[in-house]
Amino acid sequence: MKTQVAIIGAGPAGLLLGHLLKAEGIDCVVVERQQPDYILGRIRAGVLEQITVGLMARLGLDGRLKAEGLVEEGFNLADGERLIRIDVANLTGKTVVVYGQTEITKDLMDAAPERGLPVIYGAEDVALFDIESDAPYVTYAVNGEAQRIDARFVIGCDGFHGPSRKAIPASVAREYERVYPFGWLGILADVPPCNPELIYANHERGFALASMRSHTRSRYYVDVALTEKVEDWSDERIWDELAVRLGPEAAAGMTRGPSIEKSIAPLRSYVFEPMRHGSLMLCGDSAHIVPPTGAKGLNLAASDVHYAAEALVAYFKRSDNDAVIGYSAKALARVWKSERFSWVLTKLMHRFPEDGPFERAMQVAELDYISSSVAAQTSIAENYVGLPV
Known part of the structure; x- marks a missing residue:
């Protein structure tokens, strides 16, 4: 098979x-290791920046998003006693939208056949070759039968564990990583949210987050040690812990109910450079991971895709290679700013095992400053709603 662009990974980025x-008339094929049901079964984040909402609107695939998405004008930081509201809409003139990553993926997946986007599911043993040339190719197998795609460009949207990043020679690679000493224990339940806006809580017992997927479905998290096991956390234990960590105001509005999903997600910050090598470009989790504090993962993938699409359109329609050459630097400039914000918010709202009284006093001082400073709140709001692309 021959195409102009081979895309590895059929998550939201790919x-x-x-x-x-x-939409620009560029021939492409998407290759995915998993089957659709598996992809749609993964529970992921759901706070969308303007870049993600805008790209779905540009494609005319935002019908469900507009009908079901919850427009959020602000969010809250809690210190165990009070809620500090960050009025994103008034401070920036923008909003975010709560709409699950799974729903974005479903919308894109459902539209693929009618839009003529070929997606090959169940592709095993995907491998990349000749990425330093102008004629790279991808091999894979379906039902044991070997296949090959010849392309001009290969785009790796295959996540942290996929083969794309590993195809870049170690001699040119740089990796930056911070592994956190805790994970997020999440519970999904068909209950109304305790607050119409997200709450990030810093409590002496640890971090908690109250978020939602709809008016009737809520997503809550508490941070736990990496040694904890999901089976040791009954629904009742999680609800009790949430009630303490979120504080009395949020707890008063919390509705308890049986979980429909529970899991523990480890946290890390990770950046791989460069995001382009030869004819290979990386997008999303294949190049970077952020802790979920601040909801940047999917939105960073969307901005990568925006830059990659711009570069490929320039190449194929105007024979302009400059945007391809500059893709990595352009994407990484936004990646590092988002990594910074996620790191700062994670440090502010979590209790790290190595922290002592001084670090705790700094958190208290920072939260007190944020509560009374429009400038500090504006900085947080600008980063939360998404920096310009």
Whole structure:
């Protein structure tokens, strides 16, 4: 098979890029290791920045998003006693939208056949070759039968564990990583949210987050040691812990109910450079990971896709290679700013095992400063709603 662009990975990044390229008349194929049901079964974040909402609108695939998404004008930081509201709409003139990553993926997946975007599911043993040339190719197998795709560019949207990043020679690679000493224990339940806006809580017992997927479905988290096991946390124990950590105001509005999903997600900050090598470009989790504090993961993938699509359109439609050459630097400039924000918010709202009285006093001082400073709140709001692309 021959195509102009081979995309590895049919998560939201790969599908979004595929749709953007098809809309511009650029031939592309998406190759995915898993089956659709598995992809749609993964529970992921759901706070969308303007870049993600805008790309879905540009494609005309935002019907459900507009109908079901919850427009959020602010969010809250809690210190165990009070809620500090960050009025994002008034401070920036922008909003975010709560709409699950799974729903974005479903919208993109459902539209692929009618838009003529080929997606090959169940592709095993995916491998990349000749990425330093102008004629890279991808091999894989479906039902044991070997296949090959010849392309001009290969785009790796295959996540942290995929083969794309590993195809870049170690001699040119740089990796930056911070592994956190805790994970987030999440519970999903069909109960109304305790607050119409997200709450990030810093409590002496640890971090907690109250978020939602809809008016009737809530997503809560508490941070736990990496040694903890999901089976040791009954629903009742999680609800009790949330009630303490979120504080009395949030607890008063909390509705308890049986979980429909529970899991523990480890946290890390990770950046891989460069995000382009030869004819290979990386997008999303294949190049960077952020802790979920601040909800940047999917939105960073969307901005990568925006830059990659711009570069590929310039190449194929105007024979302009400059944007391809500059892709990595352009994408990384936004990646590092988002990594910084996620790191700062994680440090502010979590109790690290190595922290002592001084570090705790700094958190208290910072939260007190934020509560009374429009400048500090504006900085947080600008980063939360998404920096310009």
